[in-house]
Amino acid sequence: GQNIDQPTEMTATEGAIVQINCTYQTSGFNGLFWYQQHAGEAPTFLSYNVLDGLEEKGRFSSFLSRSKGYSYLLLKELQMKDSASYLCAVNSGYSTLTFGKGTMLLVSP
Amino acid sequence: EPEVTQTPSHQVTQMGQEVILRCVPISNHLYFYWYRQILGQKVEFLVSFYNNEISEKSEIFDDQFSVERPDGSNFTLKIRSTKLEDSAMYFCASSSRDSNQETQYFGPGTRLLVL
Numbered sequence: 001g002q003n004i005d006q007p008t009e010m011t012a013t014e015g016a017i018v019q020i021n022c023t024y025q026t027s028g029f030n031g032l033f034w035y036q037q038h039a040g041e042a043p044t045f046l047s048y049n050v051l052d053g054l055e056e057k058g059r060f061s062s063f064l065s066r067s068k069g070y071s072y073l074l075l076k077e078l079q080m081k082d083s084a085s086y087l088c089a090v091n092s093g094y095s096t097l098t099f100g101k102g103t104m105l106l107v108s109p
Numbered sequence: 110e111p112e113v114t115q116t117p118s119h120q121v122t123q124m125g126q127e128v129i130l131r132c133v134p135i136s137n138h139l140y141f142y143w144y145r146q147i148l149g150q151k152v153e154f155l156v157s158f159y160n161n162e163i164s165e166k167s168e169i170f171d172d173q174f175s176v177e178r179p180d181g182s183n184f185t186l187k188i189r190s191t192k193l194e195d196s197a198m199y200f201c202a203s204s205s206r207d208s209n210q211e212t213q214y215f216g217p218g219t220r221l222l223v224l
Binding site: 033035040041042043044045048087089096097098099100101102 | 142144150151152153154157165167198200212213214215216217218220
């Protein structure tokens, strides 16, 4: 089976740094995606990792350790508009994505 | 920037009725997907489609569901006889290659309410 775990909620302050963790156990692995989803809207792509290490893209970075079945999304210089749900999704070797339940991030002033 | 579009944005229907949800994937993409998200729950895969046939489907995608690419631009999801539990947000996505090599881009969704 496929299992993807991430915290349900996190809070942080504007300007701060926050790390959202994701652990996964899947039957196969062909990459891990992070998406951002505002309430009532579509998921929007943030990052993709298939090899171990850190991928940096502006204020957002994502890290992957395949041996540990672990990833994190790092958000720097938080802004109010970063308040959203962050979805960890794994491609387990077929043409599908398996999503975690998402981490709701609330950024306060 | 090219994007996936979906119509309608909202659909209300009576239980037992048929609904068709429409999607226009990004124009040079070859792989198409439908996902659903029940309110407050996670995004769930329904079906993937390539070269005019289903590549993969989940156990949610039973005989009540079907997909079609009726022309060169549209990709549709049909639910033959809707049930109350079909109420959800339905997202279409597309990618230029199989998703294990390429990012899937999501449309804005159709919110389906079955009464």
